Amino acid sequence: MTITVIEPKPVPFVAAVVAAAGAFCGLFVGTAQGNSLLGVFAGAAITAALAVVFLTVFRQEKAARWITTLGTAAIGFAFGGAMGGLIGLAFGWFFGWFIFWLGEGRYRSKLPPYTTSLQVFYHFLFRVICGMIFFFLITPIVVVMPLSFNAEDFFTFTPEMLRLDPEGYSLKHYRDFFTNDDWQQAMWNSISIAPIATLLSVSFGTLAAIGLSSEHVPFRRPIMAILISPMIVPLIISAAGMYFFYSRLGLQGTFWGVVLAHAALGIPFVIITVTATLVGFDRSLTRAAANMGADPVTTFFRVQMPLILPGVISGGLFAFITSFDEVVVVLFVGSAGQKTLPWQMFTGLREQISPTILAVATILVAISICLLTTVELLRRRSERLRGMSPG
Amino acid sequence: MSDTTDTGPVLAADGTPLKRSLNRALRRQKLRALGLIAPLLIFVLVTFIAPIADMLFRSVENQIVSNTLPGTVQQLESWDSTSGEAPGEAVYEALYYDMFLASEAKEHTRLGTRLNYEETGVSSLFRSSGRSVDDIGEDYIDALEDLNEVWEDESFWYTLMSGGEDAAKNRGLLEEERDRLASLTSDNFGGNIGFVPGQEISDLLPNTARAYTSFALFTVVADEDVVAEEEPWEAVKIALVQDLKRGVDLSGYSGFGADELRAAQDMLAEQPDIAFKEAFLEMDEDWAATDNWRTIQVYSPPFTTGYFLNAIDMQKGVDGPEARPENQQIYIMLFKRTLFMSLVITGSCILLAYPVAYLLSNLPMRTANLLMILVLLPFWTSLLVRTSAWKVMLQQQGVINDTLVWLGLVDDAGRLIMINNQFGTIVAMTHILLPFMILPMYSVMSTIPPSYVRAARSLGATNWTSFWRVYFPQSVPGIGAGSILVFILAIGYYITPEIVGGTTGTFISNRIAYHISSSLNWGLAAALGSILLAAVLILYWAYDKIVGIDNVKLG
Numbered sequence: 026m027t028i029t030v031i032e033p034k035p036v037p038f039v040a041a042v043v044a045a046a047g048a049f050c051g052l053f054v055g056t057a058q059g060n061s062l063l064g065v066f067a068g069a070a071i072t073a074a075l076a077v078v079f080l081t082v083f084r085q086e087k088a089a090r091w092i093t094t095l096g097t098a099a100i101g102f103a104f105g106g107a108m109g110g111l112i113g114l115a116f117g118w119f120f121g122w123f124i125f126w127l128g129e130g131r132y133r134s135k136l137p138p139y140t141t142s143l144q145v146f147y148h149f150l151f152r153v154i155c156g157m158i159f160f161f162l163i164t165p166i167v168v169v170m171p172l173s174f175n176a177e178d179f180f181t182f183t184p185e186m187l188r189l190d191p192e193g194y195s196l197k198h199y200r201d202f203f204t205n206d207d208w209q210q211a212m213w214n215s216i217s218i219a220p221i222a223t224l225l226s227v228s229f230g231t232l233a234a235i236g237l238s239s240e241h242v243p244f245r246r247p248i249m250a251i252l253i254s255p256m257i258v259p260l261i262i263s264a265a266g267m268y269f270f271y272s273r274l275g276l277q278g279t280f281w282g283v284v285l286a287h288a289a290l291g292i293p294f295v296i297i298t299v300t301a302t303l304v305g306f307d308r309s310l311t312r313a314a315a316n317m318g319a320d321p322v323t324t325f326f327r328v329q330m331p332l333i334l335p336g337v338i339s340g341g342l343f344a345f346i347t348s349f350d351e352v353v354v355v356l357f358v359g360s361a362g363q364k365t366l367p368w369q370m371f372t373g374l375r376e377q378i379s380p381t382i383l384a385v386a387t388i389l390v391a392i393s394i395c396l397l398t399t400v401e402l403l404r405r406r407s408e409r410l411r412g413m414s415p416g
Numbered sequence: 417m418s419d420t421t422d423t424g425p426v427l428a429a430d431g432t433p434l435k436r437s438l439n440r441a442l443r444r445q446k447l448r449a450l451g452l453i454a455p456l457l458i459f460v461l462v463t464f465i466a467p468i469a470d471m472l473f474r475s476v477e478n479q480i481v482s483n484t485l486p487g488t489v490q491q492l493e494s495w496d497s498t499s500g501e502a503p504g505e506a507v508y509e510a511l512y513y514d515m516f517l518a519s520e521a522k523e524h525t526r527l528g529t530r531l532n533y534e535e536t537g538v539s540s541l542f543r544s545s546g547r548s549v550d551d552i553g554e555d556y557i558d559a560l561e562d563l564n565e566v567w568e569d570e571s572f573w574y575t576l577m578s579g580g581e582d583a584a585k586n587r588g589l590l591e592e593e594r595d596r597l598a599s600l601t602s603d604n605f606g607g608n609i610g611f612v613p614g615q616e617i618s619d620l621l622p623n624t625a626r627a628y629t630s631f632a633l634f635t636v637v638a639d640e641d642v643v644a645e646e647e648p649w650e651a652v653k654i655a656l657v658q659d660l661k662r663g664v665d666l667s668g669y670s671g672f673g674a675d676e677l678r679a680a681q682d683m684l685a686e687q688p689d690i691a692f693k694e695a696f697l698e699m700d701e702d703w704a705a706t707d708n709w710r711t712i713q714v715y716s717p718p719f720t721t722g723y724f725l726n727a728i729d730m731q732k733g734v735d736g737p738e739a740r741p742e743n744q745q746i747y748i749m750l751f752k753r754t755l756f757m758s759l760v761i762t763g764s765c766i767l768l769a770y771p772v773a774y775l776l777s778n779l780p781m782r783t784a785n786l787l788m789i790l791v792l793l794p795f796w797t798s799l800l801v802r803t804s805a806w807k808v809m810l811q812q813q814g815v816i817n818d819t820l821v822w823l824g825l826v827d828d829a830g831r832l833i834m835i836n837n838q839f840g841t842i843v844a845m846t847h848i849l850l851p852f853m854i855l856p857m858y859s860v861m862s863t864i865p866p867s868y869v870r871a872a873r874s875l876g877a878t879n880w881t882s883f884w885r886v887y888f889p890q891s892v893p894g895i896g897a898g899s900i901l902v903f904i905l906a907i908g909y910y911i912t913p914e915i916v917g918g919t920t921g922t923f924i925s926n927r928i929a930y931h932i933s934s935s936l937n938w939g940l941a942a943a944l945g946s947i948l949l950a951a952v953l954i955l956y957w958a959y960d961k962i963v964g965i966d967n968v969k970l971g
Contacts, residue, residue, distance in 0.1 A: 056824055230456060233453045242449045257952065262471070292460060350799055386801040389798045
C-alpha cells in the first residue's frame, strides 16, 4: 500500500531534535527542583545520550522503551513522590517512543514520498499548533474537574492536591450541593422547567417543520426568519422585551412565564434539526402509505415519525440544553421562586464565591457528555436510515 | 388519439377541468402546510415577537408626564422656554391641582424619577413638593370654614355637588375624570361610585366639580369609602375659592346651598388672590428654575425621541438635539467598545478555528470524529461552567498565575491581572464562541476537493501559492458564515462580560441589564436594546443573504 520509503535517519539529527525536546521538558523539571538552567542542560544531555545509545549500541526498541519508561518513573518517584513518579512515567514513555519514531524515520510513513524536509517540518509544526488550540479548547473544562474535589475552599490547586495526597481531596463540595436547600431548590426548578419547555417547543416545532418542508409553502423565507429569530436576537434583548411584556400580562415571576420564554428560545433548534432531517426524507413513502389507505394521522405516526425521530430527539436535546443552561432570560422573567441552577451559579460567581460551583460544573459537564453522546449516536443512526431509504 | 373529437379543456376524473382541479389541490396543499405552521407561528409571535415589539414601543413611549400633570402640560404650551422667566400663575395653579391628585395617588415620585433621568434634581423636587402641597391656601380654607361650618360638612358637599337626587347629571365629566385617573394610576376606575356631578353646578363651578369628581372616584375606588361620608380634599375647597373669586355670577342660581355660596363669595371678594407661584417657590425654590420647567415642557408629548438621544449621548436642548456634557457621555464609548471587542473576538476565533477546521477536514473520518469531540464538548458544556472555568484559570490566585509563578516567569508579587478587564473577556469569549466558528468552517472545508490543491502543486505552485490562490478562496464562505455567527453572538453577550469583565470589559448589554434591574430607567434600556437589535438584524439579514438561515448546522 504505502510507497513511502521508511529508512533510519542519521543519529546526529535525531539526537539534536530529541535534545531540544529534552531541554524543553527539563525546563519544567528543573524549575520544580529550583534550578531551571540546570534542568535545561541536564534534560538536553540525558535525552541526547539516550538517543545515541538506543540508535547505535542498544537497538532493541521494545526493551529500550520499557527501560526508559520505568527508569524515569523511578527517578521521578524518588524526587517528587507519587506525582513525580507519574510525570516521570509520562516523560519516559514519550521519549522512548519519540526517539524510535524519529530514528526509524517512521514519521514520514503517512506523508507522500515526494515531500521535502521543510514540508515535513511544516506538517508537524501545523499539527503542534492545532494541538495547542485543542489544548486551549479543552483545558478549562478539564481543570475544573479535579478542583471540584478540593478539600479546601479554594479555587486553585493546593500543594496537597499536587502531591496526590488523599487528604487534599474530598467530596465536601458535592455533599454541600446535595444537602444545601438553595442548590436543591435550584436543581428541582431546572429539572421541572426544562422538560416542559422542551415538550412545548418539540411538539409545535416538529409540526411546523413538517409544514415548512412541504413543497409549496407561501412566505417560506419570512416565516423561517421569524421562527429562527429567538436564536439570533441577543438574549439580553429577548430578556428585556419579555420582562416588559410579561409583566403587562402578569406572567413575570411565574413558573409558566419562564416555561413559555424557554420554549420560545428552544424552537429554532428544533426547527433547524428537524427540517435538516426532513431534507433526506423520501416523500414517496407517505404517498405509498396514503395509497394503501392510511389517513394522514396514521401516516404521520406510523411512517414519517419513526423515520424522523432521531432528528426530533436531537432537536429536543438542543431545546432541553438551551433551557437547562439559560440564565439571562430567567434572571429577568423569573423571580426567586424560579431560581434555576445556572441562576444560582451566576449569583454564586458574582457574589459569594463558593467551590460548590465547581462541583455543580463537574456534574453539568458529565450531563453534557451524556447528551453529546446521545446526539452523536442519533446523528449516525439518522444518517444510516437515510442511506437505507431509496432515492 | 384520432377519435378524440372534443376540443374543450382536459378534464379530471370527476369532470372538472384539470387545470382548476390541480389549482385546487395546490391550494389545499398550501393551506395544509400553513395550518401546520400556524400554531408555532402564533406561539412565537405571542411569546417572542410581541415582547420585542413592546420593547421597541417602550423606547419612544413617554405618556407619564401628560398622564400625571395633564393640566400643567396644557397650560405650559403657551410658555416660551427661551424667555428666561418662570411660567405664569396659571401654570402653577394647574400644577397645584395635578400635584395634589398625583400625591394622593402617590404617583408624583414616579414622575420625579422619570424626569430625573433628564434633569438631575427633579426627583427630590417632586418628592418634597408632594409632601407639602396640601398646605397651600390653608388660610383660605380656614376662612371659608370660619364663615360657615357647612364647608366642613361632608353631606352638604355631596348634595351641593350632585345637585340633588333628580337634578340633571353631567356624566361626561365623570367619564373624563375616570379616564384621567385610570391613566394616572394604571388601575381600573370603572363601576358605579354612587356619585354623579350635577349639570347645573358643574356649569357654574367647573373647577370645583372636576376636583370633587376626582375626589369621589378616588375615595370610592382606591380607598373603598363612601363619598357622602368623607370630607373633600383641600384641593376641592381651593378650587371652590378660585371659582368664586373668578366672579361667578350666582344671581341666577337657586339650587341647594345657594345662600352659603353667595356668602362665601362676598367674604372672598375682600381677600387677596391665592399666590400659587409664591407658595410653590416657598416650598422649593427650584420651582423657579426654567430648566426644570423646560424639561417638563420638552417631555410632555406622549412620544419622545429623548431615550434614543440619551442612548447616543445627546439630549434635547433649547434648539434641537445637542451633545450631553462630556462627563455624562458613556453610551457611544460603550457601543464602540462592544463593537471593537466583538471584532477582536471574531478575529481571534478565525485565527484559532481555521487551522483546526483545516486539520479536521483533512484527517481520515475516524480520527476527525474523535477530535471533533474535543470541539463539541465545549459546545455542549454549560456556558456558566465555561465562564466559571475561566474565572478559575485567570484570577490572580488562579491556575495560570500559579503555573507562571511556579515556573519563575513572574514573581509572586507581580502576578498578572488577567481578569476583570478586557483581556479576560476576550479570552473567555473566544473560547466560548470558538466552536461556533469551527463548525461552519469545517462543513465548508470538507466539501473542498483535495485534488484542486494537488493539481495546483503539480502545475508548479509552491505550498503557499497553492494554499492562498486555490484552497483559501474556496474556504472563504466558511469564514464568512462563522464570522457573522460569532459576531452576532458576541455583540449581545451578557453573562461572560458580567462575570469576567470587571468595569473595562463590559458590553452594552451589561448596561441594558443595569438599566432594567438597578436604575429602573426602562425607556433608556429599551432604546439601547433597540439600537443593538437593529445592528443584529442587519447582520442577520446579511447572514441570510450569504449563508441562508436554512443552512445553519448544529453539531
